[in-house]
Amino acid sequence: MSSLTDRLAAASRDRTTTTVASTDAIPVNGKTKAPKNAAEDDFRELKATVHNRLLQQLGPQLYDAELTQSELEQMVRATLQEVMADDQTLLTPQERTRIAQEIADDILGYGPIEPFLRDPDLTEVMVNGADDIWIERGGRLNKVEGRFTDEAHLRRTIDKIVSRIGRRVDESSPMVDARLPDGSRVNAVIPPLAVDGSLLTIRKFSADPYTxxxxxxxxxxxxxxxxxxxxxxxxxxxxxxxxxxxxxxxxxxxxxxxxxxxxxxxxxxxxxxxxxxxxxxxxxxxxxxxxxxxxxxxxxxxxxxxxxxxxxxxxxxxxxxxxxxxxxxxxxxxxxxxxxxxxxxxxxxxxxxxxxxxxxxxxxxxxxxxxxxxxxxxxxxxxxxxxxxxxxxxxxxxxxxxxxxxxxxxxxxxxxxxxxxxxxxxxxxxxxxxxxxxxxxxxxxxxxxxxxxxxxxxxxxxx
CATH class of the missing domain: 3.40.50.300 (P-loop containing nucleotide triphosphate hydrolases)
Incomplete structure (x- = not known):
């Protein structure tokens, strides 16, 4: 953990210098992006560490059927703040907020697509593999920056969606139609039918239906x-x-x-x-x-x-x-x-x-x-x-x-x-x-x- 802390602290200290010097840098085959990618990898590694510590602390309480959704959310966010407060890594307030929000989205929601599901202006969210997410806004398609950690992360999110309404998706039944609690329509296709990774399509419906x-x-x-x-x-x-x-x-x-x-x-x-x-x-x-x-x-x-x-x-x-x-x-x-x-x-x-x-x-x-x-x-x-x-x-x-x-x-x-x-x-x-x-x-x-x-x-x- 100490080496990770040192690397992330160094990345945090160098961020300002990198930003200032970037105007003089000459990009050759994308090499100038390396510091940013390294910092992002360290960020993901820290996020995974905090995530695991949170799971160890809460354990089976996450699956307590007697807890309401609001109680579960309060418990997760409170524990998450404690874990983040105990961590000695040098992070900006924005980075701490981002880690807390992304982990809360993973546990309480649907991971990296949760912010798009909360956006009332979006009508469709399309996941074409773990690192390829598109949205529809105003009838136009746009690719967004969000991504899942890997294929396993995407599959866990799909399983979370379909299991809540008593459906399943696996190799014997690799296609499924489901819905979110607000009625939004969900379609998922997983390998071997989806050749390049699992596909997830969510057609959003407004919580307040149109009149x-x-x-x-x-x-x-x-x-x-x-x-x-x-x-x-x-x-x-x-x-x-x-x-x-x-x-x-x-x-x-x-x-x-x-x-x-x-x-x-x-x-x-x-x-x-x-x-x-x-x-x-x-x-x-x-x-x-x-x-x-x-x-x-x-x-x-x-x-x-x-x-x-x-x-x-x-x-x-x-x-x-x-x-x-x-x-x-x-x-x-x-x-x-x-x-x-x-x-x-x-x-x-x-x-x-x-x-x-x-x-x-x-x-x-x-x-x-x-x-x-x-x-x-x-x-x-x-x-x-x-x-x-x-x-x-x-x-x-x-x-x-x-x-x-x-x-x-x-x-x-x-x-x-x-x-x-x-x-x-x-x-x-x-x-x-x-x-x-x-x-x-x-x-x-x-x-x-x-x-x-x-x-x-x-x-x-x-x-």
Whole structure:
């Protein structure tokens, strides 16, 4: 420890000299970076030493199930201050603060990505190996300085995340979907599937979920569109939110679900529970992967079937990606109006084709016309969302599903995103969601639910 102390003290004393002299240094093949790297290595070594002493002092108390999170945090930080106070290494106050914060993040949080998870402006954190971390801010990707100590450190962090919700990731099951306590979506892939080291992707969700007014402020849709969609939800229309990966479907689904009256019984079904509803009567169901023996899996389709026996007023499915589409259509067609779900697709017409494909995945030998009749009867509205070139997420279509004409389902756009406005000097889209001037056929159906829509919402001017 003494040699480490001497080296770190020398590095601390030389830091000012190195900084002043750096203007005269001539970088040759990056050699001028050597002192900084050596000091950083010493810093990491000291951090590891303090970390180990902290673990020795606290021991099994870290895993005491009777301790609350706040009590555990107070205990760790108090002990950490004692250990740091006992250490005689010459460190600046900033370095001591950094060591304390990084160790606290490792024990209480998720290591080097914890500061990014706390940042409310970030929407995604991507770890492409132990020393390669990227973030998404404002729709743009940026590489950051943080890094894990090694692959083992990254694997421990992944295990900490997935174990808290009873899931696992190992060589026999090297991919996992999980969630953080705030609902943020987590995906992890480890070797041998991930060739260059474990991969971790976290799509953050705000602790305070976005409201319709937030999406209006972001430009995702307009005030008139929000009023129309609120009427559709309250009028118990069946709605599908479609779009590509990262287009903001789950956020829009959360906003639409917030329009459901608080006196209704709502059942949410998801792979990883992300929706944040504040109504009084919400039942949350989450699918379960198979255990280590390959048994015990409960998929979305099983949960949709079971939800029909739970006296739901509304069924909200986080994402339909397989044969669960057939059961969802059956639910919509058997009196469970007002259901909402999301589907990956490229547009409203493609959404219908995706549903047909997923119904066929159920293995039922159904003629295509029968499937399309089911879809036309079940689905009322498609809300399609896209992620534009500037990184913004916008609703581009609000489309009515009308009826069958021959062998084709007819669609009618109610609101469409107008791209003709182009982009500003910063490359940000100037387009907007505009009314087509067409009135949907289901207004009479809304009236039967005592929901009335102002006809001026469909006027073409004044958007």
């Amino acid at each position: 319709a007014q937030d999406l209006i402020a972001f430009g995702s849709f307009t005030e008139r569109t929000a009023q129309f969609l609120e009427a559709c939800v309250k009028g118990k229309l069946n709605i599908i939110v479609s779009g590509s990966t990262g287009a903001g479907k789950t956020t829009t689904l959360n906003v639409l679900s917030s329009f459901i009256p608080s006196d209704e019984r709502i059942i949410t079904i998801e792979d990883a529970a992300e929706l944040q509803l504040h109504q009084d009567h919400v039942l949350r169901l989450e699918s379960r992967p198979a255990n280590i023996e390959g048994k015990g899996a409960v998929d979305i389709r099983d949960l949709v079937k079971n939800s029909l026996r739970m006296r739901p007023d509304r069924i909200v499915v986080g994402e339909v990606r397989d044969s669960a589409a057939l059961d969802m259509l059956q639910a919509m067609n058997t009196g469970h109006d007002g259901s909402i779900c999301t589907i990956h697709s490229n547009g409203p017409r493609d959404t219908l084709a995706r549903i047909e494909t997923m119904v066929l995945m159920a293995g039922m030998d159904l003629p295509m016309r029968a499937i399309r009749e089911q879809v036309a009867s079940a689905v009322d509205v498609i809300v399609h969302q896209s992620r534009l070139k500037d990184g913004s997420r916008r609703i581009t279509h609000v489309t009515e599903v009308e009826r069958m004409e021959g062998d084709v389902i007819t669609l009618q756009d109610i609101f469409v995103y107008d791209h003709s406005y182009g982009f500003d000097e910063n490359g940000r889209s100037l387009g907007r969601l505009r009314s087509t001037g067409l009135r949907p056929k289901f207004l009479e159906k809304l009236a039967h639910e005592n929901v009335h829509v102002d006809p001026m919402l469909f006027a073409m001017d004044g958007m």
